[in-house]
Amino acid sequence: MNVAMIASHYPHAAYREEFVERVRKVAEVFRGMPGCLSAECWLSEDAVVSIVRWESDEAFAASLAALGTADVDVAFDEREARPREIVRLAAA
Template sequence: MSVGFVAMHYPHADHHDAFVARVRRDTPGCLSAECWVTAAGDAVVSIARWESEAAQAASMQALGSADVDVAYDEREVRPREITALVSA
């Protein structure tokens, strides 16, 4: 069963480009990752998919060890909204 997520990031305007770059970062085991922005430009949307929960966990672990922050911080206007997905 494939797993994935859709994450809405709400960066301050001066951090928008950095968020887009972070979302586009390739991680091991990730089957696909897309970066979108809302038409209003107020949110960066990431959509990612892995072949399994184990592959997703390994990717998240790799991000953590690569000094890529995955937690909400002061660069964002409000906390991220993350929706976990499983294949139907």
């Protein structure tokens, strides 16, 4: 069963472009992992949004575990105006 994750990041305006680059780098790492079907960066008026799809729960879990050792910045800190919103989805 395919699974997906939508993560909305709300950076302060001064950090918006930096967040776009951060999300693109994380998407690139995800795309290189087994079982990742797609990883993209989208923009809304106030958010930088990542949408990632995997072929299974196992691939999803392995990707998240591997992300911890990748050379990417995923820290939540003062650059964000409010907490991230992360939604995990499963294919119907």
